[in-house]
Amino acid sequence: MKKDFSIVGKEVIRQDGLEKVTGTAMFADDIVLKDILYGVMLRTTVVHAEIKSIDFSEIADNKNLTAIITSEDIPGAKKVGAIKKDQPIFCFDKVRTSGDVLAMLVGNNEKEIKKLLTKIKVEYSELPILSNSSLAMNEDAPVIHEESSNNLICEYPLRKGNVEEGFKNSDYVIERSYSTSYQEHAYIEPEAVIAIPLEGNKGVKIIGSIQNPHTTRSVAASVLGWPLAKVRVEQAELGGSFGGKDDTMNVLAARASIAAVKCNRPVKIRYNREDSILESYKRHPYKMKYKAGFNVDGKIKAMKIDIIADGGAYASMTPFVTWRSVVQATGSYEIENVETNVKGVYTNNPYTGAFRGFGSPQPVFAQESLMDEIAEELKISPFKLREINGYNSGSVTASGQILNSHEVTLKKVLAKASDESGFNDKWEKFSKDRVQKDFIIGSEQREKEFILDKEQFIEPENVWRRGIGLSCSFRGCSLGAEGIDAASVFVSLQNDGSVYLHSGLAENGQGLRTTFSIVVSEVLGIPFEDVFYLGIDTGYVMDSGPTVASRSTIMGGGAVKDATEKIKRNLLDVFIENYNIPQIARVEFTNGMVTYDKYSMSFKDLCKLAYNKGVNISAVGWYAGPNVDWDEEKGQGNAYFTYVYGCQVAEVKVNITTGEVYIENITAVHDPGKVINLLGAKGQVYGGVTQGAGLCLWEELNTIDGKIKHQNFDELLIPTSKDIDNIDVHFVEGEEEYGPWGAKSLGEPTLELTSAAISNAIYNATGVRYRNLPLNLEEIVLNRKLSPASVKRGSA
Amino acid sequence: MIQISFILNGKKVKLETDENRRLIDILREDFSLTGTKEGCSIGECGACTIIMNKLAVNSCLVLAGQLIDSEILTIEGVSENGKLNVLQENFLKYGAVQCGYCTPGMIMSIYALLLKNNNPADEEIKEAIAGNLCRCTGYKQIIDAARATADTDMITDLSQ
Ligand code: FES
Ligand code: FES
Numbered sequence: 001m002k003k004d005f006s007i008v009g010k011e012v013i014r015q016d017g018l019e020k021v022t023g024t025a026m027f028a029d030d031i032v033l034k035d036i037l038y039g040v041m042l043r044t045t046v047v048h049a050e051i052k053s054i055d056f057s058e059i060a061d062n063k064n065l066t067a068i069i070t071s072e073d074i075p076g077a078k079k080v081g082a083i084k085k086d087q088p089i090f091c092f093d094k095v096r097t098s099g100d101v102l103a104m105l106v107g108n109n110e111k112e113i114k115k116l117l118t119k120i121k122v123e124y125s126e127l128p129i130l131s132n133s134s135l136a137m138n139e140d141a142p143v144i145h146e147e148s149s150n151n152l153i154c155e156y157p158l159r160k161g162n163v164e165e166g167f168k169n170s171d172y173v174i175e176r177s178y179s180t181s182y183q184e185h186a187y188i189e190p191e192a193v194i195a196i197p198l199e200g201n202k203g204v205k206i207i208g209s210i211q212n213p214h215t216t217r218s219v220a221a222s223v224l225g226w227p228l229a230k231v232r233v234e235q236a237e238l239g240g241s242f243g244g245k246d247d248t249m250n251v252l253a254a255r256a257s258i259a260a261v262k263c264n265r266p267v268k269i270r271y272n273r274e275d276s277i278l279e280s281y282k283r284h285p286y287k288m289k290y291k292a293g294f295n296v297d298g299k300i301k302a303m304k305i306d307i308i309a310d311g312g313a314y315a316s317m318t319p320f321v322t323w324r325s326v327v328q329a330t331g332s333y334e335i336e337n338v339e340t341n342v343k344g345v346y347t348n349n350p351y352t353g354a355f356r357g358f359g360s361p362q363p364v365f366a367q368e369s370l371m372d373e374i375a376e377e378l379k380i381s382p383f384k385l386r387e388i389n390g391y392n393s394g395s396v397t398a399s400g401q402i403l404n405s406h407e408v409t410l411k412k413v414l415a416k417a418s419d420e421s422g423f424n425d426k427w428e429k430f431s432k433d434r435v436q437k438d439f440i441i442g443s444e445q446r447e448k449e450f451i452l453d454k455e456q457f458i459e460p461e462n463v464w465r466r467g468i469g470l471s472c473s474f475r476g477c478s479l480g481a482e483g484i485d486a487a488s489v490f491v492s493l494q495n496d497g498s499v500y501l502h503s504g505l506a507e508n509g510q511g512l513r514t515t516f517s518i519v520v521s522e523v524l525g526i527p528f529e530d531v532f533y534l535g536i537d538t539g540y541v542m543d544s545g546p547t548v549a550s551r552s553t554i555m556g557g558g559a560v561k562d563a564t565e566k567i568k569r570n571l572l573d574v575f576i577e578n579y580n581i582p583q584i585a586r587v588e589f590t591n592g593m594v595t596y597d598k599y600s601m602s603f604k605d606l607c608k609l610a611y612n613k614g615v616n617i618s619a620v621g622w623y624a625g626p627n628v629d630w631d632e633e634k635g636q637g638n639a640y641f642t643y644v645y646g647c648q649v650a651e652v653k654v655n656i657t658t659g660e661v662y663i664e665n666i667t668a669v670h671d672p673g674k675v676i677n678l679l680g681a682k683g684q685v686y687g688g689v690t691q692g693a694g695l696c697l698w699e700e701l702n703t704i705d706g707k708i709k710h711q712n713f714d715e716l717l718i719p720t721s722k723d724i725d726n727i728d729v730h731f732v733e734g735e736e737e738y739g740p741w742g743a744k745s746l747g748e749p750t751l752e753l754t755s756a757a758i759s760n761a762i763y764n765a766t767g768v769r770y771r772n773l774p775l776n777l778e779e780i781v782l783n784r785k786l787s788p789a790s791v792k793r794g795s796a
Numbered sequence: 797m798i799q800i801s802f803i804l805n806g807k808k809v810k811l812e813t814d815e816n817r818r819l820i821d822i823l824r825e826d827f828s829l830t831g832t833k834e835g836c837s838i839g840e841c842g843a844c845t846i847i848m849n850k851l852a853v854n855s856c857l858v859l860a861g862q863l864i865d866s867e868i869l870t871i872e873g874v875s876e877n878g879k880l881n882v883l884q885e886n887f888l889k890y891g892a893v894q895c896g897y898c899t900p901g902m903i904m905s906i907y908a909l910l911l912k913n914n915n916p917a918d919e920e921i922k923e924a925i926a927g928n929l930c931r932c933t934g935y936k937q938i939i940d941a942a943r944a945t946a947d948t949d950m951i952t953d954l955s956q
Contacts, residue, residue: 011891013888013889013891014888014891014893016896017887017888017893017896018880018888019896020893020896020899021875021880021884021887021888021893021896021899021903022831022871022872022874022875022880022884023829023830023831023832023870023871023872023874023900024831024872025896026830027830027833027897029830029834030824030830032828032830185931186929186931187895187897187931188833188835188841188843188895188897188898188929188930188931189833189835189843189895189897190834190835237895237896238895239833239895239896239897240894240895240897240931240932241895242931272834272836272837273835273836273837273838273841511894679890679891680891682891682937683891683894683932683933683934683937685934686933686934686935686936686937687894687931687932687933687934688934689934690933690934690935691931691934712836712838712840713835713836713838713840713841713929714838714840718929718931719934719935720926720927720929720935721921721922721925721926721928721930721935721938721939722922722923722926724934724935726936727934727936
């Protein structure tokens with residue numbers, strides 16, 4: 001029976017909207033405290049070096065200086081990390097990357113203590129710099145962390161069938177290489193955190209723009225050498241995160257705590273944009289080699305994939321990010337023979353970690369570009385090729401998982417996206433329209449013949465070429481076989497029918513508060529406005545694991561539903577007893593009323609009654625994902641307990657003289673399971689697609705010998721209001737047994753598909769295949785990067 | 797140090813300060829108006845947008861000396877007596893807010909546009925917020941909210 005929902009699936013206005021449109025929402029830097037001190041960082045000026053000495057003598061008795069904090073002030077762990085404890089809070093032996101910090105100056109006048117930084121003398125003994133991830137595993141590569149013998153962070157093999165046989169039995173075999181670049185999270189709010197020493201022996205309280213308060217707590221506690229319960233972390237309003245306010249914030253929180261305890265005063269650290277870009281982690285650049293064997297009938301027989309992810313100087317989330325890549329690298333297609341190798345390596349580059357998409361946007365770009373290259377080889381349409389190879393119910397993934405526990409909606413989203421966009425007709429038409437002979441872009445020839453002949457003249461009206469492209473993906477929900485996956489919440493009903501909701505999962509701007517409150521409102525049939533989501537404070541809520549991997553709806557939402565249903569059962573008993581009606585009665589909870597037959601009571605009265613009778617009207621909700629398993633050696637197993645599917649179609653026009661790509665439309669079709677809040681869900685898609693487009697076209701972030709070149713928004717270009725003309729969103733709600741009413745996840749799949757769809761559209765427009773992101777102007781015109789190394793000004 | 801007086805959210809204020817202090821710091825530190833946000837400090841992100849003499853400007857680029865006799869409106873001056881302005885209502889209704897960090901600046905830029913043009917085309921709305929970066933929303937619902945507001949009589953509201 002299909003359930004009729006009273007609020008689930010509607011457009012619901014977000015619960016925390018009011019304070020955000022009036023400017024009263026309190027972000028971390030908005031918090032003002034008496035007697036507060038500021039911390040500013042002494043950052044390295046070199047990339048890879050041994051630290052010989054740091055000389056503070058010139059500033060030691062400056063009146064503005066309250067304290068100098070270095071690694072020596074740390075009573076507990078000097079190095080931290082999500083998986084490997086390899087990242088120093090303050091560097092003490094070596095610096096490994098350009099964002100590294102050696103010490104922190106603390107004082108009440110932030111401006112004045114910043115001036116002191118230049119007076120500190122640091123002596124380094126420089127080491128060779130490793131900036132090319134392909135060289136990281138070479139014998140002679142400098143080793144970044146001396147406690148390991150090489151630069152390997154992690155390695156995941158996956159073997160299914162026999163690829164060599166598969167290639168032998170294929171009519172065609174092609175090999176292609178793709179690469180992606182860094183992406184900066186570019187949350188508009190830079191990092192900020194305050195540590196406040198509590199009176200007596202109570203420890204320290206941390207408030208900040210923190211994505212995962214429980215993780216921050218455990219890092220700060222380990223650095224202080226204290227028990228977890230002595231550190232309380234509260235999340236301030238968070239100005240965007242996208243996976244980015246985790247490790248960086250943990251380190252900043254630890255620094256602020258050490259200083260706060262030492263000075264016995266509150267200490268605030270707030271970054272400006274340059275600090276933020278320099279020190280925070282980014283999306284992993286990937287180098288990907290794909291080899292595919294396929295037959296004339298379009299069936300892909302074998303695929304061999306080699307991926308190197310640049311982890312930068314610290315491991316951070318690299319082992320988890322790259323694990324998702326190995327599971328999903330072949331995309332949403334059933335392939336008999338697969339061999340995948342994914343490696344994460346250390347370099348001296350900025351470190352990389354969690355970022356919305358989490359190891360999927362890179363392989364999706366490569367593998368969905370490859371699908372179009374295969375279609376091109378076979379002279380069939382990209383749509384057809386995906387129809388032939390795409391997952392159906394019962395298909396077996398590369399890791400040997402049979403997709404049978406949920407509705408496999410790949411073909412549905414593919415059909416919907418292509419219908420809505422008119423893909424097939426447009427694709428045919430643009431392919432035919434494509435005239436290459438008058439002008440060659442994306443080739444070496446263009447570079448040599450930069451000045452055109454008369455006969456090559458292009459009429460202004462012919463400058464823009466239009467194209468359409470599509471991409472598909474499947475994505476494992478939540479953490480998968482690499483993490484412990486459970487979430488808990490606490491729901492407490494008040495005797496007037498209003499509700500408090502506490503959750504260990506954090507609001508990161510994605511609308512989690514609203515989603516959870518909708519679940520409570522739906523189960524109890526009460527107004528959404530009566531549900532109050534309390535801020536997250538590790539002092540009051542249980543650790544629910546990180547708010548990552550688009551897991552909050554499926555896991556947290558599941559826990560909210562569990563708790564609310566427990567309370568509902570108690571209320572039901574009270575109701576039944578009160579009217580002396582049969583136990584099996586179908587009692588309705590709707591519109592603030594509880595009704596059975598002729599018996600009816602307002603929800604508020606029922607709460608009061610239950611309360612007066614001493615019945616418990618609060619509950620802890622728990623939701624644990626079903627079992628998943630993974631064989632590390634063969635890369636086989638049930639990697640995730642369920643998956644979501646999506647398809648995006650991009651329509652672009654390309655200016656073949658300047659290389660400009662303008663996005664006319666993106667049709668995004670996603671199956672997130674049941675949609676809980678339609679307004680929020682659409683917002684997730686618009687935002688994700690836009691970030692995906694940024695990754696594809698504009699967001700260049702280069703390093704020269706490990707140093708970041710683009711340090712603020714004048715150089716780092718993220719999408720603006722003028723870059724995408726339209727985004728068209730559709731949901732296909734696949735059947736699912738897990739999650740609240742089958743709601744799964746949405747935040748990340750929206751981003752992973754966009755770059756491949758755009759790149760395929762550019763090919764459709766120009767006939768040129770671009771394999772290295774970002775596809776900025778010079779890439780489109782020259783089909784190569786004007787990366788720093790290749791620009792030799794003044795030389796021939 | 798200079799003495800300046802200007803109009804802030806409808807009230808005349810006086811202040812003695814360094815000539816080279818930035819307006820954003822004056823607002824946030826001296827007047828506790830923390831609704832105005834800082835995202836880049838160089839005039840690129842628009843989080844610090846306020847309205848100065850009816851034009852949207854980046855408050856991180858305005859110095860104290862420039863404030864003399866000016867009229868400044870910040871996000872805190874947009875809603876009156878706790879009642880939301882139509883534009884703010886529409887930001888909520890159309891889902892234009894996610895993390896909310898860019899929101900005050902966005903609202904000020906659109907407000908300034910609507911002050912001088914109560915019937916802007918989509919292109920004009922996009923142009924008005926081209927200097928306001930938002931990393932969460934993809935802009936679409938912000939543009940929807942602006943368009944919906946242009947269709948109402950917000951401007952009459954404003955001039956009252
Ligand atoms: S802080 Fe003023 S424009 Fe970014
Ligand atoms: S809502 Fe987050 S930056 Fe705009």
